[in-house]
Amino acid sequence: MVSFFTGTALLALTTLLPLAEALDNGVARVPVLGYNTWNAYQCNIDQDLMITTATLMKSLGLQDAGYHYVNIDDCYGELQRDNQTGRIVPDHIRFPNITAMNDEIHAMGFKTGIYSDSGWFTCAGYPGSFENEALDAETFQDWGFSYLKYDNCAIPFDDIIREGIVGKYERMANALTDLAKKSGKPPFVFSLCEWGWSQVWLWGKNFGHSWRVTGDIAPQWDSLAAIINFNSFITQGTDFSGHNDMDMLQLGNGGLTFDEAKSHFTAWALMKSPLLIGTNLSQITDDILGILKNKEILAINQDSVVGQSISPFRWGINPDWTSNSSFPAQYWSGPSENGTVIMLLNTLPEPATMFFNLTESPWIRAGRQYSVRDLWSHTDNGTAVRNFTAENIPAHGVVAMLLKDAGNEPSGIFPQCAVWFQCTSENGTHVGG
Template sequence: MGHSYIQVPERDGFSCIGSEVHGIVSLFKVPAPQRLTLQISTTGIYSCSGITTCAGYPGSYGYELIDAQTFTEWGIDYLKYDNCNPPPENVLLENSLGKFQRMADAISAGESQVWLWGASMAQSWRITTDITTSWSSITSIINTASFVTSSSGFYGHNDLDMSRGNGELTYDERKSHFTAWALFKSPLLIGTDLTSISNDDLGILLNQELIAINQDPNVSMSISPFSWGVNPDWSFNASYPAQFYSGPTSNGTVVMLLNTMAQQEAMCFTLTDSPWLKPDIKYIVRDLWSHTNNCTAVGSLSVSVPSHGVSALFFKEAGNSSINTGYPACAIAQNCGVIASGDVDWRHSTSPRPWMVGVLVALLLGALDFL
């Protein structure tokens, strides 16, 4: 199904406690850890740097080394390390916890700008507070993720938190949620009751084409926004994050169109607004939710997206614009100057594109090094 880890959370698995010889006591809500790792090829576990965990169970404080050794002996492959309930600062300064503080900070919900240094300590790091099953939580996390995409790579990933189901989200919102998590290259951990999951939710979580892009063995880059849509570019808005994203893959370019509005929108963009799509090239456009090659696109593209919904499109080069691919032309808006909401779209102005600004700044900083 594309998911290979079983991650045991704090309330259902094991907790660390200093009074035991090995620093660990099992809560026995799941099989003994040694037996669990024999049954499952890749197993994850939760621990915490504090005296107690966020839910009040015993933490690893003071027993970090012995707990790490025990996890290794159990065959644990994935450690989620939290940072709740540390002792008072004067206690921290007097003992050895400082050796582990940066590791703890890596899961502190983005409070320490962990995306700037997390790769030196771990393979993934949380960038926001805990997710909830609400649209406002989804858009807030997407908004934060859109500003730190450059931190994601082969050796470390921005963790957008769990993939949620069985909650208040609509079907379209759940599709948007999973699409964004997959294309931002977040670790995909399902945080829902699989015994009561609906067929619709299961179908979302098992989208093999999105999972394949998330797990691309050759390209580690996350999608990044190339236009904010309804807001001015670079707007930090937790309710209305950027709407137009793209990124490279091994075989082409993936584009995500996110409709944050309360009504269906015709979302239009010029292909070359994305740094990954070329001028005068005809592209076969594949819908990653219908799993069909729907049309060809040259120049610009307009897609109808439901309220709080998403369009996930895969663009594959099909030669220059004069070549007949056999697919019908996509819905094209020759002038994406006005979007459905009536706001003027900057993308046909003379202003620099967001990705161009980043390139120009990098070139300027590089030039200053030689002065």
């Protein structure tokens, strides 16, 4: 029998259980930015494609925007290991010299990542790394990779594995740690692709730098909404060196409106998910490229002072803390190096006006006014006092702002409190709103 948590039950679980300490080993302190082949190409990959993709990332300005990883997903190998060395073998036709490929991509200034699986086989049926963790880690490093996405297919029978899901990932984590000590090279970036079924956000940061929190993304609003909703209850799992991975960016693959694409990118970036592009870059439009290169949004994702995700402060159309995969939380905030980040997400299929009192966000001080920076129009939009209203946010659209303290609010404002509940004078008199 499969059981699912309601939002309330999930919140209670994550409140009661302590979060693990992050794996702070000198790499991936902030989310990884880069490219992954799976969403655009699945198994239709080869050496030329990887070099072409890296070349496009450079010429399109994505490298300058901070996207520094070019990652291969599944299907790069032969179906059998080498019968003498036991090593995984690159497909001899599609990847005739995978080391030379990496050398060429590295020469462009990129790092490279590869994929494997914690079971007998990968999800596409290629050799997995179970019982070959140390050998495969060494092989991947010998080929020139420094990032490993590690999947969860083809799990061995219980009488073979004799450990839980944590132990299955710990095997490769230990192999990568030992390899770094042995080789003297920086540790691999380790991305756990466990899909979140075993509350990976509670234990994943013991072993990796990011962990998938749901199943695979699809380029439809319903998929985005479900992932945002699930992640809204576990934002405390993200901080420096450990990130809830909401899966790859599905921009430009069809199925999303332009406003939905903006919401997708904004939510992923501000929740500090790794940002791995999954689009055919030879077909990318200027509009989608502009979304991916939004430097003000990217700066918050890559904040070197504050590592935590934004979190909901009001649930919008749902009763508080109620899970709704179609209508996730709409009102979000969080701290950053340069002010309070606000995300207003219109989850409705029609335009909406959204209003909130500033102090509903725990990061806003009462009695202060705040300058408003729009992170999409890149404009300074005056000063907010007590509350803020965003008019006509498009269907499934987003507003992203940075609020900076601009001093005391003007004197003489009535009522004395923006949020009237329990507003009390020094003599004990409650003041109405």
